[in-house]
Amino acid sequence: xxxxxxxxGDNFLKLVTGLGxxxxxxxxxxxxxxLHFIKHNTEDTSNLSNENISYISLYRTFExxxxxxxxxxxxxxxxxxxxxxxxEEKPYCIIGVKACDLKGFLxxxxxxxxxxxxxxxxxxxRESNLIISVDCTxxxxxxxxxxxxxxxxxxxxxxxxxxxxxxxxxxxxxxxxGEEIIKAYSSLxxxxxxxxxxxxxxxxxxxxxxxxxxxxxxEIPYQEMFSGIIEKNYEDSAWKDEASTCVECGxxxxxxxxxxxFLLYDQKxxxxxxxxxxxxxxxxxxxxxxAAGANPRPFLWMRLRNRFxxxxxxxxxxxxxxxxxxxxxxxxxxxxxxxxxRILKRLVDNVHK
Amino acid sequence: xxxxxxxxxPIKSEVMDVITETSTIKTIKIRPxxxxxxxxxxxxxxxxxxxxxxxxxxxxxxxIKEMLExxxxxxxxxxxxxxxxxxxxxxxxxxxxxxxxxxDEFRGKEVLxxxxxxGFAPLRSLMYEFFDHEDEFKKLFFRGGCKTSKDFLYxxxxxxxxxxxxxxxxxxxxxxxSEWDWKVGVVTTILDDVDMDFANGVAIVCxxxxxxxxxxxxxxxxxxxDKNIYLxxxxxxxxxxxxxxxxxxxxxxxxxxxxxxxYDMIKxxxxxxx
Numbered sequence: 208x209x210x211x212x213x214x215x216g217d218n219f220l221k222l223v224t225g226l227g228x229x230x231x232x233x234x235x236x237x238x239x240x241x242l243h244f245i246k247h248n249t250e251d252t253s254n255l256s257n258e259n260i261s262y263i264s265l266y267r268t269f270e271x272x273x274x275x276x277x278x279x280x281x282x283x284x285x286x287x288x289x290x291x292x293x294x295e296e297k298p299y300c301i302i303g304v305k306a307c308d309l310k311g312f313l314x315x316x317x318x319x320x321x322x323x324x325x326x327x328x329x330x331x332x333r334e335s336n337l338i339i340s341v342d343c344t345x346x347x348x349x350x351x352x353x354x355x356x357x358x359x360x361x362x363x364x365x366x367x368x369x370x371x372x373x374x375x376x377x378x379x380x381x382x383x384x385g386e387e388i389i390k391a392y393s394s395l396x397x398x399x400x401x402x403x404x405x406x407x408x409x410x411x412x413x414x415x416x417x418x419x420x421x422x423x424x425x426e427i428p429y430q431e432m433f434s435g436i437i438e439k440n441y442e443d444s445a446w447k448d449e450a451s452t453c454v455e456c457g458x459x460x461x462x463x464x465x466x467x468x469f470l471l472y473d474q475k476x477x478x479x480x481x482x483x484x485x486x487x488x489x490x491x492x493x494x495x496x497x498a499a500g501a502n503p504r505p506f507l508w509m510r511l512r513n514r515f516x517x518x519x520x521x522x523x524x525x526x527x528x529x530x531x532x533x534x535x536x537x538x539x540x541x542x543x544x545x546x547x548x549r550i551l552k553r554l555v556d557n558v559h560k
Numbered sequence: 561x562x563x564x565x566x567x568x569x570p571i572k573s574e575v576m577d578v579i580t581e582t583s584t585i586k587t588i589k590i591r592p593x594x595x596x597x598x599x600x601x602x603x604x605x606x607x608x609x610x611x612x613x614x615x616x617x618x619x620x621x622x623x624i625k626e627m628l629e630x631x632x633x634x635x636x637x638x639x640x641x642x643x644x645x646x647x648x649x650x651x652x653x654x655x656x657x658x659x660x661x662x663x664d665e666f667r668g669k670e671v672l673x674x675x676x677x678x679g680f681a682p683l684r685s686l687m688y689e690f691f692d693h694e695d696e697f698k699k700l701f702f703r704g705g706c707k708t709s710k711d712f713l714y715x716x717x718x719x720x721x722x723x724x725x726x727x728x729x730x731x732x733x734x735x736x737x738s739e740w741d742w743k744v745g746v747v748t749t750i751l752d753d754v755d756m757d758f759a760n761g762v763a764i765v766c767x768x769x770x771x772x773x774x775x776x777x778x779x780x781x782x783x784x785x786d787k788n789i790y791l792x793x794x795x796x797x798x799x800x801x802x803x804x805x806x807x808x809x810x811x812x813x814x815x816x817x818x819x820x821x822x823y824d825m826i827k828x829x830x831x832x833x834x
Contacts, residue, residue, distance in 0.1 A: 287572040287593075287652065289565050322816075324567040324801035441830070468805030471568065471798055475610025482568055487804070495806055497796050498614065498636030501769060503834045517808070524811045 212389065212396040213403060216374040220255055222395055223247070223302070226388070230300035230337055233275070235262045241269040244301065257374070263303035264344040264371045267534050271464040272308035275299050276332045277315055277484075279461070283328045283471075284482040291327045292481075298335035305343050307352045307534040309364040311464030314522065314530045318467045328484070337384065340365035341376075344410060346417045349535025351548060354422050354429045357533060359414040370407045377407050427548045428555040430529050436554040437520035441512070445553050450508035452543030457488030459537040459545070465518065465530040468494075489513055515550065567801050570607040570652025571596070575645050576627065582711050585678065586643050587619065587631045592653055595625055599660035600689040601682060601792070601820050605800050606630065606642065607652030614638040615657075615797040617682035617819070623692055628653075631681035631713065657800035658819050661686055661764070661790065663693075670756040672701040672784075674775045676747050676767025680704065680713045682792060683766050687721065694726060701754050702729040705747030705771070709733055709740040728754070747771060748778045758783030766792040773833040776823060789823040793832070 214222065223232055227247075234255075235242040242262060247255070282292045319329035342360035346352075352359055361368045366385035369376040377399055380386050389396060421427070460466045470487040473480065487494060490510050496502045504510045522530040531547070538546050577589040596604065603617045614636070620629035634643045645651070671690070675683045690697055702721065706712045712733065722729040730753070736744035743750050747767070763779045765772050772791055779789055795807035795814035802816035810829040812818060826832050
């Protein structure tokens with residue numbers, strides 16, 4: 208990894224403008240109290256104010272990062288052609304990505320890159336998109352990344368990472384492409400001093416403290432306690448209790464950075480045939496239904512259990528990680544107030560008390 | 561072998577013939593546009609352009625590369641469209657996917673094959689593989705059951721198998737009629753006269769879940785070891801390549817790690833028969 212550099216706030220705007228030649232730039236914007244990735248018009252940097260810059264470090268966006276790589280709805284094959292469909296749009300440069308979303312790549316890469324069959328559309332998106340992550344400076348009350356073994360600042364899986372220091376940023380490179388960008392825009396970067404690193408350390412500690420407080424307040428167990436929580440609770444009443452308010456909307460799936468299930472959907476207009484890969488939701492009744500009529504999970508509580516089984520039993524067994532990032536999106540998204548923190552606590556308590 | 565870069569792309573293929581087997585089952589003969597070299601028990605995904613895809617295990621002889629047959633019961637949207645196919649229609653194929661039958665594990669052994677209903681389709685392919693390598697298997701026992709004589713898929717063909725050497729074959733229907741001169745009763749009732757070394761033999765079961773459940777129970781009672789019972793599991797296999805998540809069974813994906821499972825691999829998962 209290259210040495211860390213300093214990017215001054217006004218140079219950040221120049222960097223964004225420069226990258227805009229090759230990439231569609233997406234930055235977090237505050238709408239109400241939620242941050243959303245919004246496409247930025249790089250022709251006109253005047254609309255990027257210091258306030259906008261401050262949004263890039265706050266906390267995770269409302270929607271997960273996965274949508275830039277494994278899109279909600281994407282044509283993955285056309286007619287009988289082997290080539291994946293061409294897109295006119297430039298690749299994405301996503302700025303303000305948080306560490307929790309980067310952990311999502313553990314799952315998405317495992318599914319789409321690391322098997323006998325690779326997903327060429329995902330590979331293309333992964334190879335062409337640029338990730339500029341940023342330390343999380345203001346974790347919100349649903350954040351519990353630390354209990355899932357993630358720090359509130361990115362350590363891997365980014366091209367560049369920015370750590371806000373007052374109005375400037377410490378820049379770390381995490382990939383060969385990141386290094387190329389540093390070289391191409393070398394005049395925008397300055398050397399850092401020990402005072403910058405000290406400040407970075409202080410800021411990071413402060414963010415960790417916020418998450419630690421969340422974990423303490425909600426009594427959220429750490430992942431070191433998760434071994435066996437699904438197998439030992441398989442017939443527990445927790446599933447029926449917790450699923451009683453589920454309305455089968457699938458929001459927890461669409462909002463989740465690790466959910467990867469999809470369905471293939473074919474459409475045909477005139478002579479052209481397209482196959483779409485569309486996000487699917489395991490909470491929906493007919494998810495596992497077969498045409499002959501059998502359904503392995505006919506009840507909602509079974510499907511809620513299945514969601515937890517996939518994340519806390521299947522993935523640790525086949526890939527050696529728990530498929531949760533502690534982003535807390537499913538907590539805010541659920542209209543039935545189903546709370547993953549509460550469920551994990553209950554499962555762990557059952558096993559350890 | 562499937563050499564496509566894009567695993568979601570179907571291979572353009574042509575329907576060569578459509579054979580009506582029963583009132584709800586048809587066999588489609590297909591000429592794949594590119595060679596599909598499948599192992600018996602592996603499956604393909606069949607695309608009806610603009611309608612969708614569904615998984616089927618070919619019912620034909622794996623040795624025949626230029627023509628592939630699938631036998632399809634009309635149960636849903638895609639299978640209904642398949643039943644409406646005519647000679648010359650263009651369809652898509654992806655695959656082969658899954659593990660198929662581990663023939664090496666069967667060599668030199670006595671093999672009991674238990675089939676029911678539409679489960680005869682994959683078993684037909686398997687039986688021809690056995691017949692093509694007859695001397696490699698000690699003895700074959702075939703036990704097949706259907707609801708009525710009218711539902712009895714491949715009846716004439718299966719009755720021909722009975723005339724072969726080295727096979728002991730018995731058939732049954734749940735409800736007998738004047739057209740039927742084999743046994744009457746559910747398929748487990750015709751397992752009692754199977755005379756083989758159960759502890760060292762292999763049993764292969766393919767059929768509706770309820771039939772597989774009771775057949776497996778019976779086989780265990782007879783003395784088969786759970787690691788020698790091979791089951792074809794039915795799950796919603798959509799992508800066929802272990803990604804879409806629909807067909808998960810415990811730590812397995814039915815499409816990638818199955819569809820043929822040894823009973824000992826899956827017996828501890830609840831609800832495997834649902």
